[in-house]
Amino acid sequence: MSALPDTAFEVEMASTGRVFEIPAGQSVLHTLMFEGVDIPFACEEGVCGTCLTGVKQGEVDHRDQYLTPEEQAKQDCFMPCCSRAVTARLVLDL
């Protein structure tokens, strides 16, 4: 679990270049869903792996329990239902 505070950051869709502001207290998954970008999901707590999404740039603050520590360290994917960003922006493989 992350010890970092829950702060706002941006995500960018690599395919379209659209950028979304992720406010503190709201997940990437929910923010994108409200904006009409649907990612399949189930548990919403980083357990099931359904919403696994690729990361092309930026550093993730991993908060899931699905990925192994080694997988998390690769910084090439994350769980938008619970994980957040260390850097100001994540570029997602969407």
Place this chain on the structure above:
Amino acid sequence: MFLKNTWYVACQSYELTDKPLARKVCGESIAFFRGLENKAAAVEDFCPHRGAPLSLGKVCNGHLVCGYHGLEMGCDGKTVAMPGQRVRGFAPIKRFAVVERYGFIWVWPGHADLADEAAMPVFEWFENPNWAYGGGLYHIACDYRLMIDNLMDLTHETYVHATSIGQTEIDETPSKTTVDGDKVVTSRFMQNIQAPPFWQMALRANDLPDDQLVDRWQICRFTPPSHVLIEVGVALAGKGGYDAAPEHKAYSVVVDFITPETETSIHYFWGMVRQFKPQDAALTDQIRQGQGGIFSEDLGMLEQQQKNLSAHPDRALLMLNIDAGGVQSRRVIDRLLAQEAALKVAA
């Protein structure tokens, strides 16, 4: 109200086969199963996936496999596997401490980390070739304390068990109740009486005449949480009664392990251990059948009593001189319940 951080009998060893067993103990729905090397295990009967009772599944390679979508539960409450799914992030479910001993599987329905195997009751007669045990299990819809009351006041034998072990001398001979810490003992000694039918049978089985006057005793011992062991027997009159030499008497210990299921139902593990003719399996069966018949008479009375009490929950009951054993046993339980509640507050 139950004591939860203590040992109860969950089932007889033979009840737990290669299939899971569902049994509620002290309000906890538990799935019992045998893990690797037949070691008994217990987890809450609730699949963390979709809430199905795990006991409806099957046991595979020491794991309990849910019968709904195949989640594999380990003995420690941690999910081992799930088809098509990583399970490393699954929160564990509650596990229960279990110990198999004396032909029973014992469970600690409270917090497994507090389970203390050294606190298990010790019995000299189980697994001892000089003694034989026979017993059974009844499910009875009554508060476990009604069963304790019943066993700590045997005057009911005269009325409920009139054709087997009852006799008016039980009513006519006062009992004596003593308390020693958590133990309550109620005893009654009768002299120069006719043996009732069950004891006539036992005398014959022990190659003693069944038509002579006898001295008869009943020593009821309550220990927490809800075990009642009753030394019972008859000796040919004048041979020393309870202290008579073995060749003059037929005696045994009635073994009662009372396991609360809900506030108003119990799993009642009844039985009898005896020292005469311990190798005689046919006699063990005969006694089990006799005892089973007698104890089913209690079942009928207790369930009707509970119905009455449930219909009139605020009605005060009489506590008479014959009820001293039950009253003292309930005091012990109440004191231990208060201790357990205080621990919970402190924790």
